[in-house]
Amino acid sequence: MEFTTLQLEQQPAVWRVRLNRPQLANAMSLTMVEELLALMNSAQQADCRVLVIEGNGDHFCAGGDIKDMQAAGGDSARLAEFNRAFGHMIETANRLPAVVICALKGAVMGGGFGLTCVSDLAIASSTARFALPETSLGILPAQIAPFVVQRIGLTQARRLALFGNRIHAEEALRLGIVHQLCADNDSLEAEVNNAIQQALKCAPAASAKTKALLHSVADAEQPLAQLLDQAAQDFAAAVMGEGREGAMAFMQKRPAAWAQAAVQEEKA
Numbered sequence: 001m002e003f004t005t006l007q008l009e010q011q012p013a014v015w016r017v018r019l020n021r022p023q024l025a026n027a028m029s030l031t032m033v034e035e036l037l038a039l040m041n042s043a044q045q046a047d048c049r050v051l052v053i054e055g056n057g058d059h060f061c062a063g064g065d066i067k068d069m070q071a072a073g074g075d076s077a078r079l080a081e082f083n084r085a086f087g088h089m090i091e092t093a094n095r096l097p098a099v100v101i102c103a104l105k106g107a108v109m110g111g112g113f114g115l116t117c118v119s120d121l122a123i124a125s126s127t128a129r130f131a132l133p134e135t136s137l138g139i140l141p142a143q144i145a146p147f148v149v150q151r152i153g154l155t156q157a158r159r160l161a162l163f164g165n166r167i168h169a170e171e172a173l174r175l176g177i178v179h180q181l182c183a184d185n186d187s188l189e190a191e192v193n194n195a196i197q198q199a200l201k202c203a204p205a206a207s208a209k210t211k212a213l214l215h216s217v218a219d220a221e222q223p224l225a226q227l228l229d230q231a232a233q234d235f236a237a238a239v240m241g242e243g244r245e246g247a248m249a250f251m252q253k254r255p256a257a258w259a260q261a262a263v264q265e266e267k268a
Contacts, residue, residue, distance in 0.1 A: 001042060005032035007056065008039065013049040013204075014196055015039075015098075022057025027065040028111045030082050037089040043098055049207070050199045051096065052192060053115065054103040063110020063133065086111060087143035094118035094147065095215065097208035099199045103192045104128045104169075104178065105185055113177075114144025117151040120211070121195055122178040125188040128169040130177060136164040150218065152176055201259040203242040209234050 001008060007018040017039060019026035043051055055061055069082065093100055093115060102119040109131045116122050116130075132148070134141045141148065141161055149157045152175050159165065173181045182188040199207070213234070216227055242258070249256040 001039065003035045003039070005029060006035050006039065013047060013200060014052070015043055015048050015050070016052040016054065019053070019055045019061055022055070022059070024065065025059040025062035025107050026055040026057065026112070027062045027068075028086065029065040029068045030085060032065075033086050033089050037085070037092055040089070040092045040096055043096065047204075048098045049204050050101065050196050051098045052101045052103060052196065053093075053119070054192075055105070055112075057106075058127075059106030060102070060104045060108045060128070061110075061112025061115065062107040063112055066137070069139075083142055086114075090114055090118055090143060090147060095212075097211065099207060099211075101192060101195055101199075103188055105188060108172075109133055110141065111144065114141070114147055116177060117144065117147040121180070123180040123182060123188060123191050123195065124169045124172060124178040125182050125185050126169050127185065128172065128178075129166055130160075130169070130172045131164060131166040132161045133164045133166075135162060201255070203238075203246060203256065203258050205242055206238050209238065 003020075005020055007020045009016040009018075017036070019028075019032065021027060021029070021032065040051070064086070069079065090111075099121070100119045102116045102122045104116060104122060104124040105127050106129065108116055108124070108128050110133060113130055113132055132141050132144075145157070145161070148161070152160075156175055160167070167175075169178065169181055172178045180191055182191050213227075213231055216222065221227075222230075242256075245257050249259075
């Protein structure tokens with residue numbers, strides 16, 4: 001795959017994508033949104049088990065590209081299409097079977113904030129600053145609002161969205177926007193690499209099914225009894241599948257087959 005706004009580093013099970021508009025603090029243009037969506041769709045078709053999203057330069061993402069929005073002029077249909085495209089991308093990221101890790105530094109704002117809120121693991125450098133500045137610009141956090149509310153709850157989402165507060169990484173950790181905080185960018189890289197190794201030690205199909213199950217619980221997509229019936233069927237299939245290797249590896253005191261790459265890299 002070739003991109004104009006992204007840099008992609010692919011290993012057999014791990015894809016690292018860097019938002020690559022550092023001169024604009026990695027603000028998201030429509031092209032970047034479309035390229036991210038294409039990349040995520042490809043990740044679903046491939047054997048990608050871990051997707052790391054980070055930013056080139058000093059920032060993760062400063063949000064949507066205001067100039068790109070203004071280029072639509074008075075075309076409301078085009079503006080709605082631009083906004084909804086971001087929604088499709090963030091929905092895809094949210095449901096991606098692979099583990100999604102966001103590595104955060106500098107500006108984490110608007111769309112970058114929203115992308116963080118759908119990650120399975122968000123690790124931030126102490127340099128990271130978070131904000132939902134949309135209302136101060138006369139616009140809405142239209143596509144990311146549901147995911148922000150799911151992440152931190154309605155009360156805190158209202159405070160951040162309606163006042164445009166810029167908060168430090170420490171407060172982002174306290175609110176649950178991020179899961180880990182690092183002293184600097186070097187330790188951020190070390191923690192991301194450690195998280196990748198931990199994710200690779202978990203069985204890929206079991207992880208994907210578990211992620212889907214957790215979403216079903218949170219979304220209340222079906223009655224509880226029906227959800228648990230399906231979970232029981234998935235559990236039985238897992239025991240008969242990856243669970244066989246997991247049990248053998250446990251009894252033989254060795255890494256499971258899917259964890260071999262992670263163990264070998266740790267030894268190296």
